[in-house]
Amino acid sequence: MIKCEDFFDILKEKDLLFFTGIPDSTIKEWIKYVIDNDGTSLNHLVACNECEAIALAAGYHLATKKIGVVYMQNSGLGKAINPLASLCDRDVYSIPVLLMIGWRGEPGKQDAPQHKKMGKITASLLDTLNIPYSILEPNISKVKAELNKAEEYLKNNDAPYALILRRGLFEEYKLKLEQPSNSILTREEVINRIMDKLNEDTIVVSTTGYTSREVFEYREARKADHHKSFYNIGAMGCASSIGLSIALQHPSKRVVIFDGDGATMMQMGAFTTIGKYQPANLLHIIFDNQAHESTGGQPTNSGLIDLCAIALASNYNSAFKFNNLKQLDEVLPNILKMEGPTMVLIKIKQNSKKDLKRPDKEPKEYKEDLIRFLT
Numbered sequence: 055m056i057k058c059e060d061f062f063d064i065l066k067e068k069d070l071l072f073f074t075g076i077p078d079s080t081i082k083e084w085i086k087y088v089i090d091n092d093g094t095s096l097n098h099l100v101a102c103n104e105c106e107a108i109a110l111a112a113g114y115h116l117a118t119k120k121i122g123v124v125y126m127q128n129s130g131l132g133k134a135i136n137p138l139a140s141l142c143d144r145d146v147y148s149i150p151v152l153l154m155i156g157w158r159g160e161p162g163k164q165d166a167p168q169h170k171k172m173g174k175i176t177a178s179l180l181d182t183l184n185i186p187y188s189i190l191e192p193n194i195s196k197v198k199a200e201l202n203k204a205e206e207y208l209k210n211n212d213a214p215y216a217l218i219l220r221r222g223l224f225e226e227y228k229l230k231l232e233q234p235s236n237s238i239l240t241r242e243e244v245i246n247r248i249m250d251k252l253n254e255d256t257i258v259v260s261t262t263g264y265t266s267r268e269v270f271e272y273r274e275a276r277k278a279d280h281h282k283s284f285y286n287i288g289a290m291g292c293a294s295s296i297g298l299s300i301a302l303q304h305p306s307k308r309v310v311i312f313d314g315d316g317a318t319m320m321q322m323g324a325f326t327t328i329g330k331y332q333p334a335n336l337l338h339i340i341f342d343n344q345a346h347e348s349t350g351g352q353p354t355n356s357g358l359i360d361l362c363a364i365a366l367a368s369n370y371n372s373a374f375k376f377n378n379l380k381q382l383d384e385v386l387p388n389i390l391k392m393e394g395p396t397m398v399l400i401k402i403k404q405n406s407k408k409d410l411k412r413p414d415k416e417p418k419e420y421k422e423d424l425i426r427f428l429t
Contacts, residue, residue, distance in 0.1 A: 055192050055225040058087035064198050066095065068205050070123050070152060072114045074099040074107045076320075078127035080156030082350030083224040085125060089352060090230050100355055102319045103291070104130035108137040111151045121208050125154040127349075128176045128218075129169070129288065138183055142214050150208040153185070153216040160220060167417050168288030180216050187216035192223050229351070237377045237401040241341045242268045244400055245312065247379065248339065251386060252310065257428070258283045259297035260312040262290040263348030265341065267410040269312060274411065281423035285413045291321030294328065294338060301333040301394075304428060308335050308390070315342040315356035322364070328395050329369025336394040338365070343402045351404055365397035377401040 061084065065071070073088050073096060092098035101107040104126050111122030126134065131153075142149040159165045159173020180187050186207060188200035204215045245268050252258070260266040266285040273280050284300075286293045297311035318340050328336065344357045362373035371394055376382045382400070389396060413420060 055222060056194050056197060057225050058084050058227045060194050061197065061224070062087065062091070062096070064201050065123070068201065070121060071096045072099075072111065072118075072120065072122040073097070073125065074101045074110045074122065075125035075154070076101060076104050076107060076127065076130050077346045077349040077352040078125070078130075078156035078158070079349040080127065080158055080221045081125060081154065081219050081224065082352070083227040084154070084219075085352050086227045086229040086350060088125075090227075100353060102322070102355065104134040105137050108134050108142065108151060112137070112141055112147070112149045115149050115151070121150045121152055123152045123154060125156075127156045127158055128172050129158065129290070131155055131176065131179060132172065135179075135183065138185070138214060143184075144211065144213045148212040149214075150212050151214045152204060152208060153187075153214060155187075155216055155218050157189075157218050157220050163221075166287065166412060176218065183214075185214045185216050187218055189218045189220070190223055237343075237403050239377065239379065239400065239402045240405045241265065241343070241402045242271075242406065243379070244341070244382070244402065245269060246272055247382065248310070248386065251390060253308065253390075255306075256282065256308040256310055257297075257300055257304070257424075258310050258312065259286060259293050259300065260284070261286055261293040261314050261317045262288060263314065263317075264406045264410060265312050265314055267412055268406070270413045271411055280413075280420060281427045283420070284424055285417075285420060287413065287417060291317045291324075293317065294321070294324045297338070298324070298328050298331065298333060298336060300428070301336040302331060305333070305335055307428075308337065309333070310337045311339060313338060313340045314347075315340060315344060315361070316346045316354045318361065319354060319356065319359075325365055325368035325370070329365075332369065332371070333395055334393040337389065337396050337398065338370075338394075339398045339400065341400055341402050343404050345404055347404050347406060361399050362397060370395045370397050373397040373399070375399045375401070 088098050107124045111124050114122040159169030207215050249272050260269040297309050301309040342356050346352045365373045
């Protein structure tokens with residue numbers, strides 16, 4: 055393993071001091087280092103999705119003629135293809151960007167199902183995009199040599215270059231700037247409280263990460279009703295759109311979306327689609343801990359915006375905000391009877407169990423169970 059400080063020293067020598075991106079647990083130690091040092095030895099912008107991050111790095115280059123660094127999980131490489139191909143490519147504006155890509159689903163390594171495909175095609179996808187890359191080894195001399203190669207390519211070709219980073223490359227880094235939380239609620243206790251009050255026909259669509267795992271544990275503890283859930287274990291940000299489409303096709307069934315602040319902001323345009331089609335049976339619940347908790351607790355921008363106001367402006371029928379169970383218990387029975395779309399924002403703290411179970415069947419088995427229930 056290498057120290058984050060040593061890695062940064064190499065980047066600093068090359069004047070690579072602008073960072074932005076979307077977190078990945080594979081490189082969470084590095085991202086924690088960047089967060090701690092923002093505004094001192096480096097400049098860090100918190101992005102909402104990978105497309106935005108590429109655009110931010112492009113803007114930085116246009117403003118300074120310097121090269122920006124964009125970090126992401128390899129799943130995000132799929133999202134970033136558009137700006138990489140139609141903005142940064144040498145056949146368009148020829149904008150250099152250094153990509154730091156966490157390699158989830160690396161062939162031969164055990165990983166969750168949603169990472170397998172992208173793990174297999176990460177390198178070939180970069181080849182298709184004509185983006186050269188280096189796979190970094192946990193040896194600081196070899197890392198320096200690969201970064202020298204990257205620097206030379208970036209400066210001579212004015213085009214993107216990628217670093218592929220395996221899990222365990224960086225030594226542990228203790229985050230000094232912990233995210234404050236004014237809430238005493240945990241997502242697990244709120245999920246349990248809400249699930250207890252849902253009627254037997256309710257469909258639950260849960261977002262990527264700990265949220266789906268906690269819904270799974272709730273179902274598993276009761277040995278029932280997995281067929282009424284869609285565990286959206288991949289495709290971060292897409293749970294609300296999946297839930298919307300199910301709700302439109304089955305207007306007699308209540309559809310509840312369990313979303314997160316990071317996932318919501320990644321695809322916030324979905325608010326406007328929900329508002330346009332106005333499904334009366336849709337309840338959109340957002341758990342807001344101001345962090346990407348399942349990838350290491352990196353901050354989001356949710357503390358600076360009013361998601362309830364955005365939902366209402368997007369044509370939701372109603373929106374509510376809670377930060378304690380007493381408030382939620384008093385209003386939830388009425389909310390479950392309201393005509394939607396309804397948005398409920400619940401402020402929580404980062405406090406998920408470290409041993410949360412993942413859904414233990416193949417994803418397509420859960421899909422088939424849900425389809426049989428709905429059709």
